[in-house]
Amino acid sequence: MTDHIAFSADRHALILLDQRFLPDREEYFVCRNTADTVYALQTMVVRGAPAIGVTAAYGCYLAAREAAEAAASDGAWKDRLAALLTELEEARPTAVNLRWAVSRLRGQWQAMSDPSLDALASAWLCTAQDMHAEDIEINKAMGKNGADCIADGDTVMTHCNAGALATAGYGTALGVIRAAFEQGKRIRVIANETRPFLQGARLTAYELSKEGIPVTVACDNAVGHLMKQGMVQKVVVGADRIAANGDAANKIGTYTVALIAKAHGVPFYVAAPASTFDLSLASGDLIPIENRTPREVTHVGEHRIIPENVPVYNYAFDVTPADLISGIITEKGVLTAPYAASIRAAIGGK
Numbered sequence: 487m488t489d490h491i492a493f494s495a496d497r498h499a500l501i502l503l504d505q506r507f508l509p510d511r512e513e514y515f516v517c518r519n520t521a522d523t524v525y526a527l528q529t530m531v532v533r534g535a536p537a538i539g540v541t542a543a544y545g546c547y548l549a550a551r552e553a554a555e556a557a558a559s560d561g562a563w564k565d566r567l568a569a570l571l572t573e574l575e576e577a578r579p580t581a582v583n584l585r586w587a588v589s590r591l592r593g594q595w596q597a598m599s600d601p602s603l604d605a606l607a608s609a610w611l612c613t614a615q616d617m618h619a620e621d622i623e624i625n626k627a628m629g630k631n632g633a634d635c636i637a638d639g640d641t642v643m644t645h646c647n648a649g650a651l652a653t654a655g656y657g658t659a660l661g662v663i664r665a666a667f668e669q670g671k672r673i674r675v676i677a678n679e680t681r682p683f684l685q686g687a688r689l690t691a692y693e694l695s696k697e698g699i700p701v702t703v704a705c706d707n708a709v710g711h712l713m714k715q716g717m718v719q720k721v722v723v724g725a726d727r728i729a730a731n732g733d734a735a736n737k738i739g740t741y742t743v744a745l746i747a748k749a750h751g752v753p754f755y756v757a758a759p760a761s762t763f764d765l766s767l768a769s770g771d772l773i774p775i776e777n778r779t780p781r782e783v784t785h786v787g788e789h790r791i792i793p794e795n796v797p798v799y800n801y802a803f804d805v806t807p808a809d810l811i812s813g814i815i816t817e818k819g820v821l822t823a824p825y826a827a828s829i830r831a832a833i834g835g836k
């Protein structure tokens with residue numbers, strides 16, 4: 487599953503598999519400018535930390551084309567382009583990969599001495615394509631490193647979707663599961679359904695069942711019961727941002743899973759690439775948590791399930807403290823406590 491983020495051969499459009507409609511139908515959403523890309527990011531046409539990083543990189547190229555159209559009349563493109571890049575990196579607040587991708591391209595612009603807009607756009611498209619390919623390779627390396635954490639016969643619980651759909655391909659947490667499966671380990675997966683956007687029920691179940699990896703969906707509130715019954719041997723989840731001390735932000739509900747795993751002695755792993763670490767933040771308390779529209783909670787499809795005028799919480803992420811994490815699986819190896827030191831050594835010079 488690597489064609490869910492594609493760039494058109496005529497270099498005019500980014501084509502995204504619209505994840506809002508899965509598994510019902512495979513429909514594509516086309517981005518031609520910054521407004522389209524920001525819309526796709528915010529409404530979760532595309533979601534998952536590495537996938538939104540790659541999308542933003544292509545978005546920078548589309549922004550350069552858009553700035554070129556505006557410049558045709560007055561020749562002034564630099565301020566306009568800088569403003570479009572800010573719109574892209576602010577589309578969602580929690581996953582640091584979005585800012586990481588835009589700042590990589592911004593850095594490339596700064597390193598070119600006074601480029602023409604055409605030269606900059608061409609350079610950016612090449613970089614976006616490199617980032618796209620690199621992310622798949624990184625996930626495969628991460629999968630290989632993490633597969634050793636999974637034993638033959640394990641049932642592995644995961645939360646949200648940290649699979650091919652959430653990355654450029656192969657996946658982080660699901661990459662680890664895929665690699666263990668490819669090694670011939672007989673594993674089963676429990677995908678927590680992940681209210682309210684249902685990434686686990688809709689996307690993880692879609693991805694794994696397509697590949698013949700045994701998967702069972704469970705309600706989020708079944709985690710305690712399943713672990714108490716001894717039905718889960720490992721947990722592997724992804725992350726949206728990891729602070730310098732190892733605290734990891736991931737989809738809302740992950741912290742609860744980690745606490746229950748600790749209570750039952752179930753190892754809890756986080757799988758994430760170097761681009762998900764934010765060493766400028768000393769701890770997870772500083773990670774911004776996205777607060778999304780109440781409609782995702784008040785409605786199931788078009789049907790309202792909560793009385794009118796009753797407020798709801800829709801925090802999209804929570805932070806799992808480092809002391810609940812058994813290991814952080816990266817493309818550079820599996821990092822263990824004390825995390826401040828192991829993260830600095832492995833990721834410090836990323």
Ligand code: MRU
Pocket residue numbers: 533534535536581645646647648649652653657658659685723724725726736737738802
């Ligand atoms: O709101 P989403 O669907 O973008 O949240 C995604 C997650 O929380 C994933 O677990 C995380 O980005 C890791 S993806 C490899």
